[in-house]
Amino acid sequence: MTRTTLEASFLLGHKLVTAERLIQWGARPPVVSRLCQLTPKQSVRLFKWVSGCSPKQGMLPYDDNWIVRSATNNIHASLFLGIIQDLKHLLSISVISADQFLVAYALYASLMAKNKPELRQAAASSGHSPILDINRAWYLIGQFAAGELIFKHCDTCRARYLGLHQRHISFSQCPICEVWTDRSGRRRWTSLKSKHKRNA
Template sequence: MKPMPVKNKSSIGTDLLLAERLIQLGARPPIVSQLCHLTRKQSIAFFKTVQGQSPKQGMLPHDHQWVIRTALNNIHASLFLSMLEDIRHRLSTPNLSAAILVKAFEIYINVASKILTDRQCIQPRSSQHCPLDINRAWYLISLLSSGDLVFILCGRCHARYLGMIHPDAVFSQCPICDVWTDRSGRRRWITAKSKKLTLNKPRTR
């Protein structure tokens, strides 16, 4: 029987520092446990130590159409995942690590608080007031890796944004160009539901 590999102290210390930073950014124990090689009980106990309270109960975000529900959601998700992919490309690694998630999300929060300020982003540099939190960001990474989300380059503004694969087609609409302003001054974007209905119409032969 082969002996179990023993992690050195520096590796354990690095994992704990990354776990602490993930929790400070709002990550819940299941994500911390997966990325920082901690057990479920260790992650929960560490969360209580860092945050001073018990973690939120219930399932992690899993709405696969969140990205295409509003233009604002799409812009924030596209910004974050673009940064993540750029970091992966620079490091030549396809895998997600705690360090990469922390770095990408910190850059996203910094940029979003400066150039994407919105009513929902009241306090700069605070992930709690932006449409995209780190838990949903972690879920969107899995959608991108599985091919459910794809990057599309807009032919008009040349922005790189996210499209979603539907059973019959790709939901591809630029969140910057393909919007309109209603009489009340609100910027509108076609909803995922209405777009899906259009995509799922039977094809004429």
């Protein structure tokens, strides 16, 4: 076996191991294909082997406005993409590899597992899962790279949070400070309408 063949075998093996880890975290075949440079057929076959079942049908989470659906969504997206940006800055890179994506997502999941009081409360009151889905996390990276998302800093709590680029200011408020709780216990973004309801 030549050196070139050995290197190719090692590279393929590394891709398969990375793909397996992605699937174990819940990544669907299209995400695995893009991150690991595998064919769709290879990704589906590997998914079935790792998970023991066929992959979920339907589209991936392509909701461009997901981060402004709720303050909780924004908190989770901001934490994850903040980790991604810090990792890119630390490594002086412009594009995240599959391995680096896994490191960032595992770190995010670890932070969620620690049950920070404010994050636990936000997740419980909204009824959302405390963990950002890995497929949506991958899509958020693409949104950020395309310039659709931008980071902002809150002057009050100093938090770094995400806003939609070229949107009205109500879509880029701090998800920690600019929220209020309605009668059902759900956290809502502050707006002129919500302020009126809160003060009524």
